[in-house]
Amino acid sequence: MVDFDATFFAQIINFIILLGILGKFAFKPLMNVLDERANRISNDLDSAEKTRVEAEELKAQYTKQMEEARNEAAAIVAKATQNAQNIEAEARTQAQAEKDQMISAAKQNIENEKQQALADVRKQVIALATEIAGKVVSQKLDSAEDQALVAKTADAVLN
Amino acid sequence: MGNAEQASNEIIHYLPQHIDFLGATVHMQTLYMSWFACIICVVVLGGIACGAKLIPGRAQCMLEMLVEWLCGLMEGNMGKEGRRVFAPFLLTLFFYIFVSNEIGLLPQVGGHMVHFTSPTNDINVAFALALTVMAVNYLVGIYRNGFGFFGHFVKPFAAMLPLNMVEEIAKPVTMSLRLFGNILAGEILLIVLYQLAPWVAPDAWVFFSLCVGFLQAFVFTMLAIVNFAPIFKHEH
Numbered sequence: 001m002v003d004f005d006a007t008f009f010a011q012i013i014n015f016i017i018l019l020g021i022l023g024k025f026a027f028k029p030l031m032n033v034l035d036e037r038a039n040r041i042s043n044d045l046d047s048a049e050k051t052r053v054e055a056e057e058l059k060a061q062y063t064k065q066m067e068e069a070r071n072e073a074a075a076i077v078a079k080a081t082q083n084a085q086n087i088e089a090e091a092r093t094q095a096q097a098e099k100d101q102m103i104s105a106a107k108q109n110i111e112n113e114k115q116q117a118l119a120d121v122r123k124q125v126i127a128l129a130t131e132i133a134g135k136v137v138s139q140k141l142d143s144a145e146d147q148a149l150v151a152k153t154a155d156a157v158l159n
Numbered sequence: 160m161g162n163a164e165q166a167s168n169e170i171i172h173y174l175p176q177h178i179d180f181l182g183a184t185v186h187m188q189t190l191y192m193s194w195f196a197c198i199i200c201v202v203v204l205g206g207i208a209c210g211a212k213l214i215p216g217r218a219q220c221m222l223e224m225l226v227e228w229l230c231g232l233m234e235g236n237m238g239k240e241g242r243r244v245f246a247p248f249l250l251t252l253f254f255y256i257f258v259s260n261e262i263g264l265l266p267q268v269g270g271h272m273v274h275f276t277s278p279t280n281d282i283n284v285a286f287a288l289a290l291t292v293m294a295v296n297y298l299v300g301i302y303r304n305g306f307g308f309f310g311h312f313v314k315p316f317a318a319m320l321p322l323n324m325v326e327e328i329a330k331p332v333t334m335s336l337r338l339f340g341n342i343l344a345g346e347i348l349l350i351v352l353y354q355l356a357p358w359v360a361p362d363a364w365v366f367f368s369l370c371v372g373f374l375q376a377f378v379f380t381m382l383a384i385v386n387f388a389p390i391f392k393h394e395h
Binding site (some may be wrong): 008025036 | 180183184185186189194197200201204206209211212215222223226227242246247248250252254255265278281282283284286288291352356
């Protein structure tokens with residue numbers, strides 16, 4: 001036990017054989033698994049980081065698109081409101097013009113009718129007055145001078 | 160010492176205790192126990208490692224914790240390249256010494272038929288391991304750095320050569336004597352305690368020796384790592 005003998009050499013051979021066996025059948029597969037796991041974790045972390053960056057980009061893109069869509073929608077609404085206001089104003093103006101035109105035409109018609117009526121009345125009055133005057137004076141007043149005289153008289157009466 | 164010697168000589172009675180090989184004696188008890196330690200290492204470590212999965216089980220987790228702890232020490236002292244080169248050697252050294260230290264604490268089997276002893280309680284084993292470490296140190300050192308590797312013998316100046324040589328010789332001697340002395344003393348004391356106070360005290364000592372066995376394996380491996388570190392000082 002405390003004497004140096006050939007056990008020393010046997011032990012060295014023993015250890016070298018053990019080193020060969022363990023190195024090939026124990027530590028190599030174990031190290032491979034450890035390396036594989038380390039690589040996988042590293043890859044997964046890289047992939048997760050990449051996905052996170054992509055998600056951030058997509059989020060920024062979507063936010064930008066949403067903002068643009070919101071602005072566009074607001075612009076459309078504003079434009080539509082403006083159009084509606086314009087149409088309303090135009091319609092109002094047009095209606096006012098039509099109304100004015102109709103009122104003007106109506107006034108003209110009324111005036112025309114009035115003039116026509118007055119002319120008719122005048123004619124009737126002349127005829128009637130002439131007839132009355134003829135009957136009154138029992139003579140026929142059918143000359144042009146008579147008619148003019150009567151017309152003058154009738155006008156004086158009517159006006 | 161007499162009891163310990165006697166006990167450790169009564170191990171596997173139906174097999175030869177000593178054989179002569181080319182005029183030299185081989186202490187077979189030590190060799191039987193070395194083989195036993197080797198078989199345990201191969202079966203346990205090989206079994207776990209061959210069934211190693213990406214998602215580890217409990218045994219694989221335990222082994223990975225130990226391996227990664229030791230690899231961390233290697234990487235801290237020798238760098239990544241040092242760890243890559245020496246990991247199998249140092250892991251084998253650690254697990255072999257650890258198992259060797261602990262099997263001496265196993266109870267006797269079948270009366271006195273089989274008496275387990277630690278192979279590391281034999282100076283031949285401890286010294287063989289220490290010299291293997293030194294030999295590997297020199298071989299890898301020369302392979303990687305050429306004969307300039309021996310430049311550290313004359314540093315910081317040439318006059319230090321004798322002292323550096325004494326230190327270099329002292330390394331394997333102290334490594335082996337520390338391991339051998341701790342384990343042999345532990346086993347002797349266990350036998351003495353069994354005879355003096357068969358209850359409780361030996362159990363406490365077995366627990367202590369289990370810790371010592373682990374510690375000595377770690378110390379031996381750590382010293383080997385420190386020895387190897389200068390090989391990679393340019394790369395680390």
